[in-house]
Amino acid sequence: MKRQQLYGRIRLAAIMISLTCLLTAVMMIFTLFNDLQSDNAIEPDTPAEVSHRVLFLSSYNPQYFTADDQLAGLKESLYPNGVEFDTVYMDAMNYNSVSDKMAFHEYFTYRMKGRRKYEAVIAGDDNALEFVMQYQDELFDGLPVIFFGINDMERAGKAGKNPMMTGYYEVNYLSQTIDTAIKLFPDIKKVVALHDESEAGKADAEIFLDVGRDYPDYEFSTIDTAYMTLTEFIHALERLPKDCMIIYMTCYSDIDGITYSLLDRTNVIISNTDQPVFRNYLGAEGTGIIGGTYLDVRKQCRLAGELVASVLSGADIKDRLVDTEGSGISSYDYTMLMKFGLDPALLPPDSIIYNRPQTFFEAYGYILPPVLFITLALLMLLTAAMLTAKNAKLANEELRRSKETIERSEQEMRYRAEHDELMGLLNRRAAADHLRAELTAQDTYSVIMADIDGFKNVNESYGHQITDEILVTIGNSIKQLAGENGWFAGRYGGDEFLFMIRNRHVEAGDDVTGLLLELFSRPIPISGETVALAASIGVSNSDGETSTDQHVLNAESAMYVAKTRGGNGAFVFDEKMRQKQRDDERIREKLLEAFENDGFYMLYQPQIDAVTQKVSGYEALVRMKEPGIYPGQFIPVAEQNGWIWKIGRITTELVIKQLASWRDQGHELHPVSVNFSSNQINDLGYLSMVKRLLEEYDIPAGYLEIEITEGLFLERSNQSSELFQRFKDLGIRLLMDDFGTGYSSLGYLTYIPVDVIKLDKSLVDAYLVDGKDLFIRDVIQLMHDLDKEMIIEGVEEKWQYERLREFGAETIQGYYFSKPIPSDEAIVFKVKEQVEE
Numbered sequence: 001m002k003r004q005q006l007y008g009r010i011r012l013a014a015i016m017i018s019l020t021c022l023l024t025a026v027m028m029i030f031t032l033f034n035d036l037q038s039d040n041a042i043e044p045d046t047p048a049e050v051s052h053r054v055l056f057l058s059s060y061n062p063q064y065f066t067a068d069d070q071l072a073g074l075k076e077s078l079y080p081n082g083v084e085f086d087t088v089y090m091d092a093m094n095y096n097s098v099s100d101k102m103a104f105h106e107y108f109t110y111r112m113k114g115r116r117k118y119e120a121v122i123a124g125d126d127n128a129l130e131f132v133m134q135y136q137d138e139l140f141d142g143l144p145v146i147f148f149g150i151n152d153m154e155r156a157g158k159a160g161k162n163p164m165m166t167g168y169y170e171v172n173y174l175s176q177t178i179d180t181a182i183k184l185f186p187d188i189k190k191v192v193a194l195h196d197e198s199e200a201g202k203a204d205a206e207i208f209l210d211v212g213r214d215y216p217d218y219e220f221s222t223i224d225t226a227y228m229t230l231t232e233f234i235h236a237l238e239r240l241p242k243d244c245m246i247i248y249m250t251c252y253s254d255i256d257g258i259t260y261s262l263l264d265r266t267n268v269i270i271s272n273t274d275q276p277v278f279r280n281y282l283g284a285e286g287t288g289i290i291g292g293t294y295l296d297v298r299k300q301c302r303l304a305g306e307l308v309a310s311v312l313s314g315a316d317i318k319d320r321l322v323d324t325e326g327s328g329i330s331s332y333d334y335t336m337l338m339k340f341g342l343d344p345a346l347l348p349p350d351s352i353i354y355n356r357p358q359t360f361f362e363a364y365g366y367i368l369p370p371v372l373f374i375t376l377a378l379l380m381l382l383t384a385a386m387l388t389a390k391n392a393k394l395a396n397e398e399l400r401r402s403k404e405t406i407e408r409s410e411q412e413m414r415y416r417a418e419h420d421e422l423m424g425l426l427n428r429r430a431a432a433d434h435l436r437a438e439l440t441a442q443d444t445y446s447v448i449m450a451d452i453d454g455f456k457n458v459n460e461s462y463g464h465q466i467t468d469e470i471l472v473t474i475g476n477s478i479k480q481l482a483g484e485n486g487w488f489a490g491r492y493g494g495d496e497f498l499f500m501i502r503n504r505h506v507e508a509g510d511d512v513t514g515l516l517l518e519l520f521s522r523p524i525p526i527s528g529e530t531v532a533l534a535a536s537i538g539v540s541n542s543d544g545e546t547s548t549d550q551h552v553l554n555a556e557s558a559m560y561v562a563k564t565r566g567g568n569g570a571f572v573f574d575e576k577m578r579q580k581q582r583d584d585e586r587i588r589e590k591l592l593e594a595f596e597n598d599g600f601y602m603l604y605q606p607q608i609d610a611v612t613q614k615v616s617g618y619e620a621l622v623r624m625k626e627p628g629i630y631p632g633q634f635i636p637v638a639e640q641n642g643w644i645w646k647i648g649r650i651t652t653e654l655v656i657k658q659l660a661s662w663r664d665q666g667h668e669l670h671p672v673s674v675n676f677s678s679n680q681i682n683d684l685g686y687l688s689m690v691k692r693l694l695e696e697y698d699i700p701a702g703y704l705e706i707e708i709t710e711g712l713f714l715e716r717s718n719q720s721s722e723l724f725q726r727f728k729d730l731g732i733r734l735l736m737d738d739f740g741t742g743y744s745s746l747g748y749l750t751y752i753p754v755d756v757i758k759l760d761k762s763l764v765d766a767y768l769v770d771g772k773d774l775f776i777r778d779v780i781q782l783m784h785d786l787d788k789e790m791i792i793e794g795v796e797e798k799w800q801y802e803r804l805r806e807f808g809a810e811t812i813q814g815y816y817f818s819k820p821i822p823s824d825e826a827i828v829f830k831v832k833e834q835v836e837e
Contacts, residue, residue, distance in 0.1 A: 011384045018380035025373035032366060051082035052312045055118040057132065059125035059149075061091040065262040065283035066149070066297045070124055073301025081309035085122065092127035093198070093252065093259045105135065112139060120308050123147040123167070124301075126199040129159055136164070144317045148304040149297070151203040153324070160322035166307070168300050171326030174204060174249065175211045176348065177280040177292035180330070181245050182215065184290075184342050185276060190219045190244035194251040194269070197226035204249035204280070225251040230258070230268070237272040248279040248289065263287075276340055282329075285354060290340070291332030293348065299327050402785075409778065413740065420491040422468055423475030431490030431498050435548040438488075439500070442544065446506035448499040449538045449555035450516055453567035455495040458531065466526055470533075471495070473524050481519055496559075498552065505541040506572075513537055513570040521568070534568035536560075541572065553580070587637045590626045595646055599625045602654045603820035604672065606829050607791060607813045610805040613831040617671040619707070619813060621820045622651045645683040648676060652686075653693055656704065658823050660697035667827045673705035673735055678712040681719060687726050694730075701731035705756070709737050713752045724753045735791070739763075740779075749786050757783050761794020761814070768800055777807040784808065 056074060060067060071087070078085055088111070090104055108131075121143050123129040129147045132140055133155075147167030150156040156169040178191065193208040195201040205222055212220030225233050233254065240246070248269060252260050260268075262283045269277060270288035279292045303323070311317050330348040334356040337344055344353055361368075418430040426434060439445055452458075452474075459467045478497060482489040488500040499516070506512045520535035538559025540551040554573040557580070562571035594600055604618040624634055638644045655672050663669055680686060694701055706727055712720060713736060727734055735756040740763040749757075759779065767775045783790045792804050795814030804812060817831060 007387045011387045014380040014384040014387075018377040018384070021373040021377035021380065025370040025377065028370040028373070032370070049082055050084045052084070052119050052309075053117075054078070054083060054085045054120040054122060054308060054312075056085045056087045056122040056124065057128040058087060058089045059092045059127035061089045061093070063261065064093065065281075069282065069298040070149075070301045073298040073303075074122070074305045076298075077302045077305030078309060081306075081313075083305070083309055083312065086118075090127055090131065096127065101131070104131075109139065118143065119312055120144045120146065122304060122308060125149040125170075126152050126155060129155060129167075133159060133162070133165075136162075144308075144311045146304050146308050146311070146317075148300050149295075151200045156322055156324070163318050166317055166320040166322055168304055168326070169322060169324040170295055170300070171324065171328065172203060172207050172280065173293040173295065173328045174207045174247070174280040176328065176330070177278050177294075178208070178211050178247060180293065180346075180348060181247070181276070181278045181290075182218070183346050184340075185245055188243055188245050188276075189217065190221070190241060191215075191247060192240060192244050193220070193222045193247040193249055195222060195224060195249045196251045196253040197224065198250055198253060200250040201226070201253075208247065208249070223251075226253050227255050229255055230260075234268060234272050237269065240273060240275060242275065244275055246273060246275050246277045248277050248284070250281070276336075285331065286333060288336065289333065290336045290342075291330070291347075291351075293328050293330040296327045296329045406782070409782065412775075417740070420475075422471060423491055425475060425479070425497075426490040428490070428492050428498075431488075431492065432549060432552060434488065434490070435500060435552070439542075439548050441542075441547075443542060444503055444505065445542045446501045446504065446512070447540045447548070447551040447555045448501065448506060448512070448516070449492065449552070449559040450497045450499065450520065450535045451493075451559050451563065452495040452520060453534045453536055453563065455533070458533070462526070462531070469526055470524055470531060473526075474520065474533075477519050477522065481515060485515075492552075492556075496556075498555075506539050508539070508570040508572050513539070517568065517570065536563040536567045537570035538562055539570060539572040583633075584637050584640075587629055587634050588641060590624065590629055591634055591638060591641075591643060594624055594626065595643070595650075600647070600650050600654070601625060602651065602658065602823065604823055604826035605813060605820040606818045606826060607811050608817045608831060610801070610809050610812050615670055615829055616811055617673065617705070618826055619820075620651060620655045620672050620674050622647060622654075622675075639677065639679055642679070644677045644679045645686070648674075648680045648683065649686065649689060651675070652690060652704075656690075656693045656697055656699055659699045659703055662823075662827050663699075665827075669703050671703050671705050671733070673707045675707045675737065676712075678709060681712065681717075681723065687723065687730070690732070691730060702733070705733045705735055707735045707737040707758070708754075710739055713754060728753055749783075749788065754788065756789040756791060758791045758793055758813075764792060764794050764800065764804075768803060773803060773807075776804075780804075780807050780809055 058064075058067070058070065074085060088108065092100075095104070121132060121140050123132045123145060124147075126149075129145075129150055132145055132147075136145070143164065145159075145162075145165040145167075147156070147159060147165065149170045150159075150167065151170050151172070153169060156167070159165045159167070181191070182188075191212070193205065195205045195208070201224075205224070208222065209220060212218065223233070223236050228236065246269070248266075252262070252265055254260070266284045266287045266289070277289050279289050279294070281292075281294045282297055285291075307320065311320075330351040332344070332347055332351055332353050334344070334353050337353070344351075347353070418426060420427045425431075435447070455467070458470065462470075475491070478489050481487070482499070486502070490498045492498040501512055504512075516537055517535060520533055524531045524533070536559050538555040538557065538561065540546075540554035540558060542551065546554070554577065557577050558571045558573040561577070562569050565571065590599075601623055603621045603623055605621060606615045607617040607619065608614070609616045622631065624630075635644070635647075638647055651674050655674050659669060659672060690704070693699075694704065713724075724734060733755040734753060735758055736752075736754045737758050738760045739757050740760050759776075763776070763779075767773060780790055789810055791811040791813055792809050793813050795801050795804065795812050795816045797816060800814075801812055801816055818829060821829065
């Protein structure tokens with residue numbers, strides 16, 4: 001008794017300490033969360049009350065590398081002061097000829113007619129200021145003008161003498177950048193600057209050469225890209241001496257009149273030179289540039305916005321002189337500093353060093369105190385649990401073993417669901433998911449489908465074992481080639497392979513298709529013989545609007561064209577192959593007609609009790625009355641167009657009416673399941689409609705079942721959870737459809753509100769074979785342990801049925817017993833004697 005009292009007192013003390021530690025940890029975490037919220041607080045994008053409206057005239061376009069910082073700085077200062085602004089882009093980098101300027105003047109004049117009045121003008125960079133100064137009397141008479149980012153000091157000074165203008169000169173930090181570069185590389189005596197003939201480029205070149213005079217022992221030279229083609233520029237980079245450093249200034253234009261983006265220019269420079277590269281402007285961070293000092297664009301724009309607000313509030317613009325000081329930022333890439341063996345201590349004070357790896361305490365130090373308290377709390381709880389769980393040791397051990405079994409099965413299913421078992425490449429579903437996740441419509445890329453020509457004959461000639469060895473050899477070559485070139489590769493089917501090439505478009509006769517054709521044609525020595533293969537290749541190039549899934553289909557279609565042309569070649573998807581899209585348009589039209597004209601009907605596939613071989617239920621499958629259009633065609637089109645909710649309502653009503661008709665005819669009723677698409681989750685009136693129909697036709701809710709795909713269960717959103725619970729409250733059972741085809745998780749089955757699991761046909765085909773069928777048995781047993789019913793789909797052979805019955809499967813659905821049949825046949829369906837035998 002004394003020992004029990006002692007254990008009780010220790011247990012109570014441990015619980016009290018644990019609660020104290022947990023409370024302390026919660027308070028710490030709450031404080032950390034508030035701090036993070038404060039750090040991440042975002043200013044509103046629009047003012048609470050607009051008092052003024054101004055015009056922001058930008059010299060460039062929205063894609064220019066400073067555009068985002070300019071807008072952000074203006075918003076930070078204008079919006080809190082109740083000033084809203086409209087933006088007009090001149091795009092002077094691309095359109096700067098006399099005719100371009102005249103065209104912009106005509107456009108701008110037309111735009112300003114009859115529009116809202118502005119109280120001030122903000123001019124961003126030289127071209128905008130030049131335009132405002134030229135047309136001040138015509139377009140901006142009496143309006144205060146605030147400018148920023150002006151490279152031409154003479155122009156800034158001239159504007160500053162205008163009583164209605166003032167602003168900020170763009171200080172060029174080129175000299176500071178060069179000083180730092182020379183300090184970091186004292187042994188390099190050659191400095192090469194890249195510039196063009198733009199306002200900023202010429203200003204850069206002038207300052208660069210002036211700085212060079214301060215270093216008489218150094219050789220300063222320039223490359224003017226405005227007088228070179230892209231090829232000549234690349235050759236100039238390649239010919240640069242190894243013992244030089246590069247100053248990457250304003251150099252976006254070439255002799256052909258092409259203006260390149262920052263990303264394009266940076267890629268060309270970094271790809272064609274090994275010398276250290278510095279930059280005196282914002283942008284190109286993390287692309288291979290060591291770094292440099294440049295103007296804080298966002299801060300200058302914020303100051304310009306504050307000046308606008310001040311003038312609008314009554315301040316006299318004549319009292320404000322042009323600001324020529326500016327505020328600079330020194331920013332350097334830690335990885336590049338380490339690459340060249342540079343000492344960060346030589347950088348300017350207060351330099352920003354990005355990509356620097358954090359220490360453990362820098363990254364996680366803030367969370368260690370609450371973690372320690374939580375750990376101590378858990379230790380105390382563990383102590384209390386150990387003292388009260390002596391008698392539950394065996395139960396806990398059993399629970400641990402069950403958990404390990406679930407985790408092992410979950411890991412195995414996840415890997416098998418994502419990877420090809422033979423070759424180790426991502427399988428079809430996982431590859432498609434990867435493309436969707438990694439690519440956007442704006443990306444440039446090519447999707448390639450390759451299929452081995454005549455592989456069926458190879459399989460028949462050499463047998464499965466040899467062909468598996470051939471595929472493994474090809475798979476290894478694919479992984480090596482993809483790794484060397486940065487390609488994505490996956491196995492799309494038996495002898496089909498999917499590739500994705502970034503940042504380019506592949507053509508039928510270029511190096512990419514050549515490498516792939518060479519890979520598949522390499523002789524493969526197998527068992528003393530040499531096997532020679534070939535492949536057909538299809539290509540679909542990104543076009544800014546087609547989805548990745550459609551590109552895969554397009555590449556597959558192009559691959560079949562290459563195959564029909566004799567194989568061992570490549571074909572690029574073209575306009576003629578868009579017939580499929582036109583077919584989809586026809587299906588859309590037929591769907592609209594079907595919605596208006598009762599164009600759907602239902603078939604019912606019986607579900608058979610594995611022991612008694614009697615009907616235990618049905619799955620309702622929708623069909624269109626229009627000849628030649630099948631579910632595999634119209635269901636995807638309905639999903640894409642947001643009409644699946646209509647089909648969902650139609651099928652549900654047809655099924656409930658059919659149940660009532662069977663009852664009225666005196667037939668025994670069985671549950672009927674209808675499919676519920678994840679896109680129906682937003683049909684907020686669906687459940688009310690179901691309840692109304694069940695009451696109207698006097699059908700007990702237990703005779704209607706809802707089939708939901710695995711993914712919707714896993715979303716666990718408030719909307720889906722509430723819907724599932726309302727189904728349960730109404731008495732409708734929930735079925736998980738296509739189990740095993742997607743997420744391959746088992747642990748979640750312990751908490752999701754599903755009554756019946758439907759094992760997908762793909763798992764039956766893949767694992768109900770000798771050597772693997774115990775996996776199916778284990779899954780069935782696990783479902784029974786979790787108190788879930790199970791329906792096995794896709795059973796087509798007698799031996800499959802017998803094996804599944806042996807494994808304890810309750811219900812079988814598939815063509816072995818019956819295909820989907822009309823309602824009058826379904827309600828009287830009985831298993832045929834030859835099937836029973």
